[in-house]
Amino acid sequence: MEINHNPNLTSAELSSIWGSYQNDTLGKCTISYLLETTDDEDIGAVLAYGLELAENHIEVLTNIFHKEKLPVPQGFGEQDVNLQAPRLFSNPFMLLYIQQMGAIGLNLYSIALSNSARKDIRDYYTHCIQSSSELFNRATEVMQNKGLFIRPPYIPYPQQVEFIHSKQFLAGWLGEKRPLSTVETSFLFFNLQRNVLGRGLITGFSQVTNDKKVRNYMVRGAEIAAHHSKVVSKFLDESNLMTPSTSDAMPTESTVSPFSDKLMMLHITALNSSSIGYYGSSIGASPRRDIAGAYVRMMAEVGEYAAEGSELMIKKGWLEKPPMAPNRKDLAKG
Structure with missing residues (x-):
């Protein structure tokens, strides 16, 4: 016998999509302004990709809210951004910002995926992880090409395997x-x-x-x-x-x-x-x-x-x- 299993959203899934909607509507407003004020074509291309992701996410999330007969959160909209405002941030800052938004997205979407049970929600957050990876990589590539990428410190490679034998390792x-x-x-x-x-x-x-x-x-x-x-x-x-x-x-x-x-x-x-x-x-x-x-x-x-x-x-x-x-x-x- 075939069982039609169509469960409601769990509290964890509801929490994730509600928070995602807030973040994506905020992101759409913020990135729209940055895109309007940058004069760098390469940075603009990364920002445009980030804006496209936010807009696509909002559309998918809105459909989920409608499908579940849930109220769509207010979030943020045109009333929250002034695209005519003068530039507030430099091009390098905009690039660092969008790169870090990709990194934060990877963290948040990984948690949302691991907290989700329903296949459509898991599929959505799997896609979000993939697109956030792409956003991070695109921003990082532009940073490296422009000489703006700061690498973590280098240290000499270890020459052998060692173990810790003193509690002094924990001291400080x-x-x-x-x-x-x-x-x-x-x-x-x-x-x-x-x-x-x-x-x-x-x-x-x-x-x-x-x-x-x-x-x-x-x-x-x-x-x-x-x-x-x-x-x-x-x-x-x-x-x-x-x-x-x-x-x-x-x-x-x-x-x-x-x-x-x-x-x-x-x-x-x-x-x-x-x-x-x-x-x-x-x-x-x-x-x-x-x-x-x-x-x-x-x-x-x-x-x-x-x-x-x-x-x-x-x-x-x-x-x-x-x-x-x-x-x-x-x-x-x-």
């Missing part, structure tokens, strides 16, 4: 510190790169918002990113390892906002969430106690900053409510 608070492992170096390097991106983005947002509370929030975020960059750089410098340049990361002098305050706040909220996740992974990859301890402190600082941002968005009426489980206690009251 007191006494002599051992050199960084390649795993620790990798996480430090890419956390530094993400903080460079975040600082440039938040600084730009702080220049163009007309809301005092939003501006103060952005200024504090830029200060946090700068502080975290120094913390991470210090570990790399102590092992005489190269740190990436930040010369093209800062915005122009424009004070005309290309985005709504709501969009800018949610953009930083999304980056805060990613940052906490990356710091959490970094703790597990850092045997040296002083490095792991630094990540714990930085993660807590970002968590506190993220909570303040959520409170501000709630006060402003900007925070869209995600799908929620029913309140059984209220239902029981009748």
